[in-house]
Amino acid sequence: MYPLDTVTIHQFRGLQDLELKDLGQINLLVGMNNCGKTSVLEALLLYANPLDIKTWLTLSRLREGALRLPSSRFESLQWLFPKQPQILEAESIPTGIKISSQGASAIKEIAINYQDREEIRFFVKPEPVTPEDVFEEYEKEFQETSSRLELDIEITQNPKSPNLKGMIPVGVERKIIFEGTGKASIFPELKKEWKKLSLPIAIITPESHRSNFGQLRLLSKASFENFKFDVIQLLKIMDDDIEDLEILINPQTVSHQASIYIQHKKLGLTPLNTFGDGVRRLLHIALQLPRAKDGILLIDELESTIHTEALEESFQYQRIVQILHQLRADFLQECNVYFGGGTLLALMYGEYRQSQNIDFLCSDRQGYRQLREAIFTQQYAALFKNTEGLSFPREIRADRYGVRFPIMIDDVNIRLEIVSEGRIELDDPDTLEWCPVPSLSLIDRAAEKLLANSDRWMDSSVLSRDLIDLAILAYHGDLPDRSFIKAEAAYPVREPLKRAIAAFRELADGGDRYYQALQIQNPTQIREGLEQLSRVR
Template sequence: MKHLESITIHQFRGLRDVKLEHLGQVNLLVGINNSGKTSVLEALSIYCHPLDIRVWLSTARQREQENRRSRTSILDSLRWLFTHYSLANQAQYIKETILISSQGDFPIKTMKASYKEMEEIWLSEKNNKTNLAASQDEEIIDSDEPMLEVDELPGIRKGIELNVEIELNTNQASLFPELDKMAETFQLWENDILYKLHGKHNPSLLTAIVTPSSHRSDIGQFRLLSEARFENFKCDVLELLQQIDQNISDIEILLSPESIGSRFNIYIQHEKLGLAPVSTFGDGIRRLLHIALKLASVKGGVLLIDELESTIHTEALQSSFNWLVKWCKKMDVQLFATTHSLEAVDGLLEVTESASDLVLYRLEPKETKTLVIRHDWNRLKRLREEQGQEVR
């Protein structure tokens, strides 16, 4: 049985009653712009880690990775994971719950989330830090200054209380004896240090997401490469990079002797360029490296890739996809990917062999729900090779 045999996104962002049935090893999401393809990946990321608040927060901000100056506030980003709609002729929004369910080997059957607005009296930043120190039993230096100055008067700050409930599959009850439901509540406030929040990690399914720009960040890359090396996966990562550039022979984490500071970097051994930082290579090399390292980190889990074909030249698509499908099978990783490219669809058809290998889902947003048209490998092959039909 697959990790996920089917998934139904009843409500999430703009998605309504999206049913992805009879999932395969590789699941391709297509559709017009704003049809909800990326939202499906985000819903899957949260559903696989429903009680980990850090996943909620990172998913809420995923679309603003490169926009660090004018970001939406984290609480507003979190709110907009929920479906909103306005009442007729009223300046009022109704917010729905998030509801997702699935079938398969994953122990979670249903996840339901809701939130409510909160307000509290909040002291200024200086006094708030003082109170925080006191709460942590840190030493506070006595001062003759009054506790509240003119610019330190209490104010009102807003927050949200996020409630998450999960229902477990009865056939997985042995993993969580005497439990058929679990719940967690998180209180999130403006101006709080949110990265220190923690949530429960179980039940969960190893998941990694690759966005069109995530390969440009060094965050976590060292750890991912180290894990791949300890898992004896480095040679296979090199095999993938060589699909684009055959002159690549090695990849290492090094500190340049010419470096003024003590910052390590990932270097690629290249037959023509010598040792060169990975940042000096094109987006194609950097993104394939990122995909390979993410794949190695979710053995037995789920890999989510937004815009699968992004930065990869059409001539390298088939060989790159052949590597990706092979290792998804070997590592028991279920892949979900979005694409706008017919070349990507055809490339995956060439490197897969059966209906269980590849399934394509076309999302068509309607007024009350999102229609899903499913093509398994056999039907997709007929439509593309025999009829040359547009399937996006």
């Protein structure tokens, strides 16, 4: 269960009765300009933490960006609420904010209304007099106007939320008051346990990466919490020559303002602001990820950060994961059929290369027989619990070597194959949190790749993908000795591995053609993994 499986925005800005159903790990909102996509993100930001004053202040300025137009805070807050139509004949609409959801979130529904209050205070102040008027008394009447905005917030808790374990779900009512002086307060004050109502969330806007101070704080937090290395690895996807990030004050200037510098292999120490918006915004996304852990990351105008060609690869893996979710996992488990191959590794290790196939393996003769019989009588119904969004160009082909068929999804062809594994006996499968089907164990994942490399390392059409996959396993420390022992019980794998590494290193372009063909964005991991593989004895 995700924090939000379904969200209904009953009323927020110009949105009314908008339902977002069947939300997954990654969700895209696509539409024309000014159709409300940003409003949806704002509604989710508010829903995640409606009792946080900072959230309200962020929302009030979110659309102003770097320009900081001098709009009134009150006016900005008021425009979060639906407005009555100006046409007299038009049907009136409620003016409050109302959002509800289903999922693991501690909040089930919020309802918010606001009131404008203005106070006028009259007082008399003595007026300065001249010496000539010393015997006369002068007084002048003054008036002082103060305004404030009151938000009345009602929260309905979700009794099924794991965040509220041990708490008795009750309704929560609070009032947030924004004074004209800039002061803001909440009544009654929140107890510490009410923090469990909030959902971790971060939002990326087209302008948010331009705040130097904000970036400095986020990078400092990354350094203190030991995830700066991960941030750098993400940046390497866009520019493999990026080596490090530093917060420095340029000694050649009189300014005492610190800035972020990138240690670049070709350019040396270079200010972040000299790089393009793509690198700067990707850095901002990477730095915001920890804030959204176990929660939601909202990105407005994603396409302005990552080129559409790069997005296509991620969409390809999303299609594969969707297909996995539609398979009959219980039947595959019953037949001892396990997900494996390069696609499994790509999904496990950050989608480091392209893979368009879904591979399963079965070493259980009885299980493979059961699988074949079910396919013979039921065809696709034997494997899929539902086929929504999928089409199948032909019938399933099955023989003693395996089961094969193509799947069309979003006009993209993906091949699924179940291989009858006769070389080694597979261990009990792993259960991966993100994967809905049984998957090869760590030992078998590596053993199968060692065997595959032995079979086809001399075939240039394979693009050394098995060697590259083994390099990734070595880079992440997931190449156990037991995998070598298990694979070599079938046939030799160590000597073919050494020859494959030597052949790869002799490539005139250093493997760049293979990296490009497999859409590998970070060859550094592969090179370091190959170095570790070369030490295998």
